Amino acid sequence: MLINSIGQGLLWTPLVLGVYITFRILDIPDLTTEGSFPLGAAVTISAQLSGQQVLVALLLGFLTGTIAGIITGILNTKLHIPALLAGILTLTGLYSINMHIMGRANLALIDQKTLIDLIPVIGSDDVRTIVVTLPIVCGVLGLLYIFFSTRLGLDLRVVGNNRIMSVTNGIRADRMTILGYAISNGLIALSGGLIAQGNGFADINMGVGTIVIGLASVLLGEIMVASRKIVWQLVSMAIGAIIYRTILAGAMNIGISPDDLKIFSALILVVVIVAPMIGEKLKQKYRLAAYLKQQK
Template identity: 40%
Template sequence: MSLFSFMGALEMGFIFALVALGVLFSFRILDFPDLTADGSFPLGGATAAVLIVAGWNPWLACLAAAAAGAAAGLLTAWLYVRLGIMQLLASILTMIALYSVNLRIMGAPNLSLLGEPSVFSPFLTDDNAMWARPLALGLVVLAVKLGLDGFFASQTGLALRATGANPRMARAQGVPTGRLTLGGMALSNALIALGGALYVQVQGGADVSMGVGTIVIGLAAVIIGETLLPARLIWVVTLATALGALAYRLFIALALEADFIGLQAQDLNLVTATLVAVALVLPKIKARLWPRRAAPASSPATRATQAKG
């Protein structure tokens, strides 16, 4: 793999680390099967792109994109909590609706950001163009990871983790599970939309279809991270998720550049599906090979809730 391809994989890995952390929040912590990510990712990108073209500061555009993503997650949770629509169906309804919303926001299927400022513009020079963006994205992911670690260790974070692990018991202890689900889903999709906002600034444009497969990528990163670094401590869980996203993008880059395999750019979805399948099977293979080292059987949400720190 060339250095250019490696740095590009790091860029995408850090961006999708934000997506993976959002997916971790909904799927693992809240135990909420959420497909809103396929809509909130392009929603964040569309919002940021339109605002940057309109002259907004790119950082403020990213914050607005995160707020838009939070609104999308809040809508999904509201459909479930207030209207009683099942979780998966509620997220599908929101995802479908967001396709039209994103078209409305951009006013066209795509929007170019070539020549527009980005959050990376103040740091880019001719000498550091290759590594400045990955470094900046890595710092953003680190800040988000540390913020989540602190949140999960707080009283509200512990209550939210209890909500995902055992909502009936949490309600019996006086935990407002409905409000926490609304807030948790908002935060989850805010992170995913933030990833979308950074993605369009790296790619130089937004496209209404760029969210296709986002949830698959996020889940793959979470599963790969759990396989590479199984843990109960919550700060290790978030670290494993970020590392899983980086590993996923590096695997993709390696597969597409392996000439002897014969894969090309149009095979990206095939490679993605194969990697996800392998990631799903690896824990079972690992449990068979090293049964004594395998974690005791429990749901992912329970393992995350039992984590300390």
């Protein structure tokens, strides 16, 4: 179960990183996630079926995801549509676009090699998944760390932290926000392509609930690795994704039906949101009690 959870967690890590960029760095609730995820899957599988190599197909999926993010960013920053509504509008439009890309609701790889097939047979499919996806995830983490260490990346973080201050310091906040949207949804689309490779097909409805998965994984990662350093924050997203998949695998092992995993995912998100708040209140109560005891 653990090996499978690690493999699945690595496949989902780019999505979690994408959600982290909008949700934590830009402080924006972006629902484009549920459209860009199947977009990446649809483009990746369609590109493969048209004769493209696996890695090229994944790159195309990433690029189309960035375009989806740019569209949401323009709706939000240039047309002044609220972020939540801008994401819903792009998500709605992507449903039709994904249908046109695939030609039908479900598109399977037929007589095509998946990403896992790129390496010789060593152990189980779960082990091969880890061997293939780990370098990709490490590469993504490394590139993001380098990016956030540059002036451009620092400007993006400043915009998310304090938009008014960033503007007064000459940072073009709108451009930085659009860039954040683009990188986020590109990573989410990449994850969609990786998941489609692992499953062997793309489905029009595979994006449903992905925002919940991403948010729960982000919060789990932050609980497990509490650090202000960007490198550890990025690594914590991968850890959160693996822990989340481990929890789901454990739930299925104790008899929870796959049909109930969506509501179980929602409950996980509720717990990881509420638990830190309860813990903080208990700490404050304990400190107050200790202070009152000292006064006596």
